[in-house]
Amino acid sequence: MPQAALKTPPKPLAPVPFNVPQAKRTTLENGLRVVIIEDARVPLVSFRLAFLSGDADDPAGSVGQTSALAAMLTEGTQNYSSRALAEKIERLGAGLSASASDDFTIVSATALALYTSEILQLIAEIVFKPTFPENELDLYRRNTVEHLKFQRSQANFLAGEQTARILYGSHPYSRVSPTAAEVERITSEDLASLHRSRFVANNAVLIVVGDVEHDLFLNDIREHFGEWRQGPVEQRRSDRPKALAARKLTIVDRPGSAQSNIVLANLAIRRNDPDYFPLLVMNQVLGAGASSRVFMNLREEKGYTYGAYTRIDARKDSGDIEATAEVRTAVTGDSLKEFFYELERIRNEKVSPEELADAKNFLTGVFPIRAETQEGLTNLILSQELHGLPADYLNTYRDKVNAVNAADVARAASKYISPGQMSIVIVGDAGEILEQARDHADDVELFDTEGNQIDLAEYEARLTGEAASFSGVWKLGLDFQGQEVPVTLTIEQSGNSVSGKIETALGDGEITAGSVRGDSLSATANTEIQGQSVEFVINGKLEGEAISGTISAAVIPDSLPFKGSRA
Amino acid sequence: MPNMSETFNLSPLKIEQYTLGNGLRIVLNPDDAVPVVALAVYYDVGSRNEREGRTGFAHLFEHMMFQGSENVKKAEHFQYIMKAGGTMNGTTSSERTNYYETLPASELPLGLWLESDRMRSLAVTQENLDNQREAVKEEKRLRYDNQPYGQIFDLIAEMIYKNFSNAHSTIGSMEDLDDATVEDVQEFFRIYYAPNNAVLTLSGAFDTETAKNLIETFFGDIPSQPLPPAINVEEPTEVAANYKEWEDKLAPFPAFLIGWKIPQRRSAEYNALYLAGKLLYDGESSRLYQKLVKGEESIIQLFGFTDERRGPSSIYIGAIPKPEKDLSKIRDVIMTEIAKIAKDGPTADEMQKLHNQLINDMVRLRQSSQARAQAIAEFSLYDGEPGLINTELETLMAITPEQIRAAAAEYLHSDNRSLLDIVPAGKG
Numbered sequence: 002m003p004q005a006a007l008k009t010p011p012k013p014l015a016p017v018p019f020n021v022p023q024a025k026r027t028t029l030e031n032g033l034r035v036v037i038i039e040d041a042r043v044p045l046v047s048f049r050l051a052f053l054s055g056d057a058d059d060p061a062g063s064v065g066q067t068s069a070l071a072a073m074l075t076e077g078t079q080n081y082s083s084r085a086l087a088e089k090i091e092r093l094g095a096g097l098s099a100s101a102s103d104d105f106t107i108v109s110a111t112a113l114a115l116y117t118s119e120i121l122q123l124i125a126e127i128v129f130k131p132t133f134p135e136n137e138l139d140l141y142r143r144n145t146v147e148h149l150k151f152q153r154s155q156a157n158f159l160a161g162e163q164t165a166r167i168l169y170g171s172h173p174y175s176r177v178s179p180t181a182a183e184v185e186r187i188t189s190e191d192l193a194s195l196h197r198s199r200f201v202a203n204n205a206v207l208i209v210v211g212d213v214e215h216d217l218f219l220n221d222i223r224e225h226f227g228e229w230r231q232g233p234v235e236q237r238r239s240d241r242p243k244a245l246a247a248r249k250l251t252i253v254d255r256p257g258s259a260q261s262n263i264v265l266a267n268l269a270i271r272r273n274d275p276d277y278f279p280l281l282v283m284n285q286v287l288g289a290g291a292s293s294r295v296f297m298n299l300r301e302e303k304g305y306t307y308g309a310y311t312r313i314d315a316r317k318d319s320g321d322i323e324a325t326a327e328v329r330t331a332v333t334g335d336s337l338k339e340f341f342y343e344l345e346r347i348r349n350e351k352v353s354p355e356e357l358a359d360a361k362n363f364l365t366g367v368f369p370i371r372a373e374t375q376e377g378l379t380n381l382i383l384s385q386e387l388h389g390l391p392a393d394y395l396n397t398y399r400d401k402v403n404a405v406n407a408a409d410v411a412r413a414a415s416k417y418i419s420p421g422q423m424s425i426v427i428v429g430d431a432g433e434i435l436e437q438a439r440d441h442a443d444d445v446e447l448f449d450t451e452g453n454q455i456d457l458a459e460y461e462a463r464l465t466g467e468a469a470s471f472s473g474v475w476k477l478g479l480d481f482q483g484q485e486v487p488v489t490l491t492i493e494q495s496g497n498s499v500s501g502k503i504e505t506a507l508g509d510g511e512i513t514a515g516s517v518r519g520d521s522l523s524a525t526a527n528t529e530i531q532g533q534s535v536e537f538v539i540n541g542k543l544e545g546e547a548i549s550g551t552i553s554a555a556v557i558p559d560s561l562p563f564k565g566s567r568a
Numbered sequence: 569m570p571n572m573s574e575t576f577n578l579s580p581l582k583i584e585q586y587t588l589g590n591g592l593r594i595v596l597n598p599d600d601a602v603p604v605v606a607l608a609v610y611y612d613v614g615s616r617n618e619r620e621g622r623t624g625f626a627h628l629f630e631h632m633m634f635q636g637s638e639n640v641k642k643a644e645h646f647q648y649i650m651k652a653g654g655t656m657n658g659t660t661s662s663e664r665t666n667y668y669e670t671l672p673a674s675e676l677p678l679g680l681w682l683e684s685d686r687m688r689s690l691a692v693t694q695e696n697l698d699n700q701r702e703a704v705k706e707e708k709r710l711r712y713d714n715q716p717y718g719q720i721f722d723l724i725a726e727m728i729y730k731n732f733s734n735a736h737s738t739i740g741s742m743e744d745l746d747d748a749t750v751e752d753v754q755e756f757f758r759i760y761y762a763p764n765n766a767v768l769t770l771s772g773a774f775d776t777e778t779a780k781n782l783i784e785t786f787f788g789d790i791p792s793q794p795l796p797p798a799i800n801v802e803e804p805t806e807v808a809a810n811y812k813e814w815e816d817k818l819a820p821f822p823a824f825l826i827g828w829k830i831p832q833r834r835s836a837e838y839n840a841l842y843l844a845g846k847l848l849y850d851g852e853s854s855r856l857y858q859k860l861v862k863g864e865e866s867i868i869q870l871f872g873f874t875d876e877r878r879g880p881s882s883i884y885i886g887a888i889p890k891p892e893k894d895l896s897k898i899r900d901v902i903m904t905e906i907a908k909i910a911k912d913g914p915t916a917d918e919m920q921k922l923h924n925q926l927i928n929d930m931v932r933l934r935q936s937s938q939a940r941a942q943a944i945a946e947f948s949l950y951d952g953e954p955g956l957i958n959t960e961l962e963t964l965m966a967i968t969p970e971q972i973r974a975a976a977a978e979y980l981h982s983d984n985r986s987l988l989d990i991v992p993a994g995k996g
Contacts, residue, residue: 007639007681007684007685007786008639009639010648010677010678010681010682011677011678011680011681012677013652013672013674013675013677013678014673014674014675014676014677014778015674016603016672016674017603017672017673017674017773018603019602019603042601042935043931043932043934043935044578044931045931045932045935083862084853084858084862087851087852087853087858088853088917088921090853091851091852091853091854091921091925092853092917092920092921092924093924094921094923094924094925094926094927094928094929095924095928112928113576113924113927113928113931115576116924140862140865147868151820154820290650291646291650292646292647292650292651301643307710359650359651362651362652362653363650363651363652363653364653365653365672366652366653366654366671366672366675367653367654367655368653369602369603369604369672370604370653370654370655370670370672372602373601373602373604373935373936373937374932374935374936375935530892534822534991534992535891536820536992
């Protein structure tokens with residue numbers, strides 16, 4: 002071929018149709034829905050036993066129970082200890098696990114097809130006969146509390162936590178995580194009771210994809226699940242989330258952060274909304290990938306960030322659309338400006354035919370790649386079943402994407418992107434961010450990383466006011482589970498920065514970083530306790546000659562309050 | 569339970585291999601289960617080809633290859649793939665640099681055109697070099713210097729290996745990159761990115777004749793080059809027991825990493841140690857998980873893996889203990905458990921578990937066209953034998969409990985051990 006022919010991309014070959022294997026659906030007498038797909042491409046079988054109850058159905062005041070129930074299913078049953086079960090599953094070369102999302106609780110299993118009946122039996126075992134042993138639950142509670150602590154060091158967790166709270170108000174989607182206290186309260190009885198009420202046949206759907214023969218396999222399923230009892234399933238209390246009245250800025254203060262994590266969000270759609278496809282294509286043009294508008298603007302043109310994206314999160318009761326980026330602190334305000342520029346532009350200008358075609362090509366092109374593995378195909382079917390999407394959903398997916406036109410995109414943008422009612426959450430150094438960002442919003446509120454609201458007027462007075470002097474030796478009384486523990490704090494202050502030391506009965510440490518803003522002190526101290534290095538975070542406030550505040554450390558589940566005075 | 573794994577049979581994958589006139593090795597694996605095609609181009613260049621004072625070049629090219637070529641402008645490669653509904657990436661290891669795309673079956677010509685254009689005419693200019701040096705520095709800051717525990721694997725490799733080719737990191741030295749001239753980099757491209765130093769694999773839904781014609785059209789006229797200089801990756805067998813303490817400013821908890829030097833990939837000993845490793849650290853029923861994460865509840869995270877190389881390779885076990893735990897006791901538990909394998913070997917139950925897991929891993933790998941393309945490309949590049957994809961399972965299944973015992977006894981002891989202790993150095 003002459004060189005000239007290579008100058009431009011070659012024409013594609015004829016398109017190859019993609020036929021999703023047919024699903025066969027049966028409902029057993031007890032209400033259990035069964036979906037079987039015979040897929041003999043590889044000698045594997047994949048299972049999902051999904052319950053139509055999730056974290057959002059946690060009993061009031063007991064966030065975390067559904068997730069605990071899911072995690073504990075594989076930690077002990079009438080016939081297997083946690084260890085015996087792990088050994089049995091792995092000896093088959095198989096996988097079996099359970100987890101909960103907002104709307105669903107899902108038991109997943111995968112195995113070589115030759116072990117289909119063994120794995121089906123194990124699914125029945127963990128679903129019908131879990132025992133929630135006390136020692137395993139204790140380990141779960143402790144590990145989960147550690148994990149909750151760790152999450153608070155992650156900026157994207159803090160941003161997600163605030164965004165959910167603001168968007169979803171009194172709907173359970175507003176809670177993304179339990180508190181340590183909620184986790185510590187969970188008992189075996191709680192889990193057994195939740196198990197009795199939720200794990201009933203009419204609240205479940207069983208999906209099987211793999212190298213199985215339908216009729217024979219349905220008999221196996223009847224054998225294990227045919228006698229499963231039915232029961233009433235409590236409906237979720239679900240107040241419909243309401244759009245914000247104005248644009249609201251929420252800052253989570255992380256003093257010293259080099260970056261600002263920005264999340265802009267509007268409420269959008271449920272997963273089964275007919276506007277799903279127009280919104281999907283709109284999102285692809287706006288920010289779903291690395292050739293989308295916000296990425297090209299904030300990263301490629303402006304260089305504010307490593308990546309800037311938008312995404313839609315459509316769940317059972319409601320959903321949202323978010324624009325996110327981690328940007329250098331100094332360009333926080335400029336980034337908001339560019340985000341709003343793009344949000345207004347997609348509302349006000351029609352997308353070009355080329356952009357529209359690119360977005361649709363991407364969405365239709367990656368679809369078969371996602372369905373290539375059995376696990377991928379199983380997850381697509383699962384989502385279809387759980388959200389009650391039409392039976393031909395997967396086979397018509399690409400047609401539905403292709404049917405979206407520029408007018409549909411414009412309609413979706415103006416309906417679901419409402420810059421005037423947006424939530425703006427920024428996790429970063431409030432002292433640096435506040436002035437850059439506040440003009441972009443109608444209301445402003447401020448939180449610390451523990452989720453406590455900080456009085457904005459006081460904070461600003463501190464920012465602009467003279468730094469109080471903390472220099473000197475302080476005798477503190479630390480409240481440790483009701484016991485008062487003495488602590489001595491020695492502080493040397495120079496301008497806004499502090500150094501010094503902390504002395505406790507367990508060991509002494511140096512203050513390695515610290516600053517004063519107005520009458521507030523925040524400092525980090527490193528100590529050695531029983532040969533291990535432990536980092537304390539000290540937050541204190543001066544009131545006349547008295548000081549009060551909290552000390553926290555990764556090894557302690559909750560931050561400990563203290564009060565004290567000069568020695 | 570019947571032990572059906574002994575008689576398990578997988579139908580062989582269709583493999584056709586040939587070489588273009590310019591030396592480019594081609595492997596075709598047609599499979600039309602899903603209308604998707606995967607391309608993988610493997611260049612026989614990794615950090616093992618770099619000498620002292622010239623490190624980081626192989627990885628630098630992973631960046632340079634997206635900076636444009638004669639007919640594809642900077643960043644367009646990625647845009648073309650996205651717009652066609654595909655996915656792509658490139659990675660660098662000690663052994664090779666790979667580039668790959670997964671595309672709708674109809675877009676095979678696009679993938680071949682993009683890969684051929686940069687093989688023929690990469691834009692190795694001063695501007696691109698300066699740009700990408702900075703991008704690599706940023707990547708180093710982000711992925712290594714600024715990550716808790718981000719540098720520990722590079723540090724322990726320097727402790728295990730004595731030969732510079734093996735010991736230095738893939739990301740390389742920033743000073744070496746700064747010293748590189750555009751002529752150095754052009755010469756590196758000419759020699760290592762030549763068609764006769766690469767393998768191209770296609771896997772997925774395509775017609776073999778059509779694919780062959782397209783490959784000849786796009787790649788056939790790229791000139792071959794002289795062979796790259798020979799390299800020597802030999803190592804003294806023994807690693808004197810080696811210890812180092814590393815102060816990690818970002819690590820929230822103390823941790824440790826143990827590494828051993830072991831024979832090359834696909835040797836019987838390597839395979840036996842790979843299986844010993846699975847028994848020790850893979851999955852919730854593994855020996856160390858049950859001892860340390862359950863049992864003693866002394867560990868937050870346990871991990872282990874083998875680093876597979878054409879020359880001397882390595883195996884690692886690491887742990888992040890809970891804050892108040894004694895690290896040396898945890899290491900004793902690990903060494904005791906290894907000593908048990910070295911004395912008694914695996915149990916019959918464990919052998920059955922290994923066999924089922926090996927079958928399962930192989931079946932799973934075969935589901936994805938991209939995973940197949942990459943596995944086949946490796947066998948082709950490293951072993952000259954793409955058909956190993958069809959026999960490797962049998963080779964691994966044939967490893968005996970005694971081989972596993974003996975290999976653990978010979979290699980996984982304290983005299984051959986490098987130990988890196990990671991000490992949190994707090995916020996400075």
